[in-house]
Amino acid sequence: MLSQNNAPPPDNPHAGGVIPKVVPPLARPSSHARDLPWRTAFTWLRAGWRDLWTHPLPSLIYGLGVFLVSVAVVWFLFHLNFDYALFPALAGFMVVGPLIAGGLYEKSRRLEAGEPVGLGPMLFVRLRSGGAGVFMGVMLLGLFLLWMRAAVLIYALFFGMVAFPGTEEIVPMLLLTPTGWALLLVASAVGALFAAFSFAISVFAFPMLLTERTDALSALGISMAMVWNNLGVMIAWGAIVVVLFVLCLLTAGLGLILVFPLLGHATWHCYRAIRSDDAAAHEDDRMFIRPA
Template sequence: MITLPPTAPPLRRDFGWSRNLPVTVAFKWLAAGWADFRNRPGLSLAYGLAVFLVSIAIVAGLFRLDLDYVLFPALAGFMLTGPVIALGLYEKSRRLQRGEPVGLSAMILVRPRSGGQVIFTGVLLMLLMLLWMRAAVILYALFFGLLPFSGFADILPVLMHTPSGWALLIVGTLVGGLFAAFSFAISVFSLPMLLDERTDSLTAMGTSMALVWNNLAVMVVWGGIVLTLVTLSVAIGLLGLIVVFPVLGHATWHAYRTMRQDPAADIAIEQLDGAES
């Protein structure tokens, strides 16, 4: 029989429900992520380089298989699966915070306290990504019929200078935004939680959604920071992922520990404030 780890108790009323965090704390998470990146930067750079190379290989594979029409949904779907890919970065930040030794092997061969529940969460996010990619293809067919993809040289004029193109942009943005918001809410804190605590996947995802909903202002700002940095990385040929992805991964760990009301995380943020002043 397969034994699951004991389920974490339900959320307490004081558990991250109304911490009244200022929206500026999102930038402090980013600064804390940068600090972790600079602590043994070779490890984070190697991790980011691996993410970059895999991303380039996937993009090349899409073109090789004549699946370039799903490139944009696939790039958007990268945001859905990012928290799973960043598990090793959470581990580095966790070890740094606890003063434990950290190496590349520890970041790659991560042993989450929740065991296989991480795999279950990853599968759910992958299915969500595939659902979004299928929805994007269906939306294209709804507005342009069963015509073949015209290629990247022609797609921008079609989108920007035709009524169908504008309609696809508006509806696609709304539908994609719903997918992105939902996946962000269930994954941003669930993966760090599964790494750090013994709990099950559904409890972790529910906890993540509750934390996001009850700290909405700061999480909207944090989501905007993530979207902006990832978009800039894509705009320069994914090269920015080598640095941006590790920094965001480390920063997400600090965001999680802040939401979990970890005194060590609050002290780290205060130290950053002191260094700035």
């Protein structure tokens, strides 16, 4: 029998062999969740259309520039006998698209703030985050190159280590042979994963660098959190982007002159609808840089 001096203290939770219950922490609502219906995506599209036709010339020139650069890239691919990279490059355009649209975000921001709008500020955007935009561009470019390499490997897995037959022969090979069907299925699945990941990390990252003092890694991570916590409406928005991009391809890229500015302006309104001012000022969201 234990003496009174050897008895466990009364405030010991393990006295008598009793283990206290472990109560899990209560789930906290995410600061990024907005509970927006999927139809809100069309509201953003209408707002982007309104911004496009408010002082339309800079936006249309911007879209024309994107179209001309795209044509130049395609010409160089054929001229340098890199035509095998054409289809992956077209698909990979959606990876770097949010970065290219920086000037369109700036125009929408200026319209919202009542500041003057012009082509100069759209071409020479001053980010509040400074050089973080360069770092983010390098990361997205790396993701684009990774997708290009994955596409080449997928082709080699199905057709072997043989030379690319050319665009005239590759289309019948893809559409009229079982091997081509299998390649399209696998490449579409892998490409969809790349597209979904790049969309999630980049769709809000550049607008965040434009308006907030933060670092690139934080912007990419917060962008993914914003997409994940508003998944329904963001899936709808992503579907709209894909459909409009396919329409651009069907017009040999000419649709980019109108569609690219439209999507850029609409993405700004998407960002403003989900990224509240309170969340933007919250220090815990940042990994490295604190707001000034």
